[in-house]
Amino acid sequence: MLNSSLDKTFAALADPNRRAMVERLVQGPATVSELARPLPMSLPAAMLHLRVLEECGLVTSQKSGRVRTCRIDPARLSLAEQWVSERRKIWEARLDRLGAFLNAPEEERK
């Protein structure tokens, strides 16, 4: 569950057009057309990207009248951020231990 959600979130962020949508949305909510206009593709194609962003939970949207308004969910952003951050910290902690070991007086090293 959580794992496949990470799959989808990272996959969503792997595409520059979708990241452009995210960049736009962090400035505030936008309609489908507003998100699609700057992209080098047809509107239906842009909607597929939007769907990808929605399926991983990065973006939510609601339709009112004929306009669909989209906004990002910052919680999902930090989910991805946390995964990376935690792994980096493990690596750093490991380096610290290694450094301490190398600096220790020889008789402590065993």
Added chain:
Amino acid sequence: MLNSSLDKTFAALADPNRRAMVERLVQGPATVSELARPLPMSLPAAMLHLRVLEECGLVTSQKSGRVRTCRIDPARLSLAEQWVSERRKIWEARLDRLGAFLNAPEEERK
């Protein structure tokens, strides 16, 4: 350049098998076989995943004798982390401004 590097990094992290490799590597360097063994696939398939991790710079490796030793590059990990983190901060700053606006006395709101 930087953009396509982000593409590749996020794409690399989108696959659970590759994330498992990263998980293993944050514990310390490992050989190709050690990385491949726990994965539900053949060795050549695992090597393709490894190549993906190398191409985005998340992993480096060097061969000595018949053994190739792989290690992660934490700088690349933080590259991905930063992109997400910066966008989340933009969004949060925006929410803060919005909150300040809503809390302001009416005559300041313009």
Added chain:
DNA sequence: CGAACAGTTAAGTAATCACTTGACTGTTAG
């Protein structure tokens, strides 16, 4: 030397992705 080992290359295949154009639905505004 010769067997076992670690890794690598190649060829082939099924599944998924990223679009396109064209037709259509429901909404709003003149």
Added chain:
DNA sequence: CTAACAGTCAAGTGATTACTTAACTGTTCG
């Protein structure tokens, strides 16, 4: 009422991905 508009669905296509097995290269060790 009807034209323009915002969004959506569908069918089709070419590119890319994720594997497989089989064959091969170079290394180590008894």
